[in-house]
Amino acid sequence: MPPLLKLHAWKLAGLLLLANLGLLAHLIAGSIKPTSLWNWTDILGEGGSALLVLLWIGLLLKSRPAGSVTNLLFFGLACLFFSLWMDSVDEFVQLPAGVGWDKWLESGPMPVGFVLMTLGIYHWHREQLAISAQMEKRERLFREHRLFDKLTPLGTADYLRLQVQQALQQSREEGQPLALAILDLDGFGRLNREHGHAEGDRVLQSLTQLLLLNLRRQDLLCRLAGDRFVALLPATGAQQAQQIAGELQEAVRHLAYRSSRNGERLRLSACVASVLAQDEDGESLLRRLNLALAHAKQAPAVKRA
Template structure:
């Protein structure tokens, strides 16, 4: 079983324990049916459906990180699997007429499973809509294909400079404030060193989605270089930009990122700085932003050694 399943081993173990407990209850309370009494059509239909649900569960747990949406989808599929599995067991074990709980085991989890699965799909749908809306706006308003970062779905440094110059001119013409946020990961080289370059790339991809979900639709996020990102904030003063920067740093700190190898949590944190544009061009503004980040990094080094 792929190592990513280690993230969900308790879910899988719980499902197997529940299925085996139901089977054991049937064996203790009932008697095995002779082969001649087996209904092969029901066995194939119920058993085949249960196997397909196990495959769905495997694909789900392999492709999604732990979280509320994953848990809802898993619990919904698990209830459907358990119900079909109990239906299949009933084809092999005859239960006394006085026993009624077997009907609850066969039919009870089914509506619960569909309800949980519906909730999971609903929240997954909203999650995808939020990400797609962010990406669609950036494609429509900002992105040019020749200035596209190879790792993340963001504009690169050259694209950032071109857009910043244009938006500065627009802000001056409209007499509107424009601010920038720079976000730089703390000790990110440790991730590459301890977990490998592929894991570091995966962290940056997950981080990109996280930042997009925590920005407004008209903000522009670009990858400046490595683990450093810049956000252009149109119609935004410095005070509001500082609040947004703090929210981004807090979102990174709260990210429960699990490694793709052993599934352990990788602690992540970021330094952020924010400032408002003065009457200046793109390059002096970015230089001032870099100096502010260097000071923030220096203060962090002095504080924690």
């Protein structure tokens, strides 16, 4: 049995039974009209409408999950179908004068069907709103996923921008300082060329773990680009930020990273800088941070180390 019939067998059997009972009642009470009396316009209009409603019922049951909304829509459509079917039957069957029940069968289920359909469509609308709200949540989650780096478990530059904006607002509200520290590996391009891109990836992953280990719980580390990382340091003054940046630089210098090819030690070093947030927006704060790094890079290596 097709799944559609299996799921809605009772409903469909009930509709079929009612439609046949209606036909039977007409056949018992009346007689078939001669074809010369058939009104083809009515037959096509009413019979065609009944068939279309049957098609709607099929599409409805095929496309919707079983449940109360589907039932309301089904019974609504079933009433419309029954009315139209009875209307079509009296085009072929002549009932004796004085019979009135056929008018009830034709007109009675129609308004009931419209009421059920209205209720069904109203609940369908509410169901759609709930589904849309769920989709929106998923979409937000998906969008936020895109803000995370693929290589490291860190946020991207876009994520950093969002977090900096929020942190600036929070620091203003709480009257706390906010600082940013930046770290950029030295000669990473050369490391890539000499040891391969895959080795470079592993260096970035180890470096990420190292930096995270050396930061506090409240700090946020993001990967700004390539070999450049930024730490957002809430409730941190200029001096403390400088100290944290210096510690990160030291940690990188002491990292005993061994290449995966022959286990040789790859010596790493990094350039760091830090800035204290002023009364400014996130973009200008990040611009100042990059500028501070550019200045630090220009300083002689001996002075930096």
